[in-house]
Amino acid sequence: VLIGVDPKTVRRERPPDHGAIREAMREIAGQRRRFGYRRIGVMLERKGMSMNHKKLYRLYREEGLSIRRRRGRKRARGSRTPVPGALRPGDRWSMDFVADTFG
Helix, strand or coil: CCCCCCCCCCCCCCCCCCHHHHHHHHHHHHHCCCCCHHHHHHHHHHCCCCCCHHHHHHHHHHCCCCCCCCCCCCCCCCCCCCCCCCCCCCCCCCCCCCCCCCC
């Protein structure tokens, strides 16, 4: 501790991450590909390796274990068949919902 320096301004070094935890995370993620960091954390707690959820998430991201987000269903694209025109008066009915008001 330095004399004359406020201890709140001195930053402490972060303790090193445990390689055993990283290895166990990689092993679980290799077996269960769809497990996220929360479920991996539960599995690690069962093995006796408990830690803060923030540290767990940080290690999970640093190891590149994040699962890929699923994309939405692809919609059909292309030209649709045009609405057939009216052959005689009163054949086709439609309503303009934007301009429709109650009187």
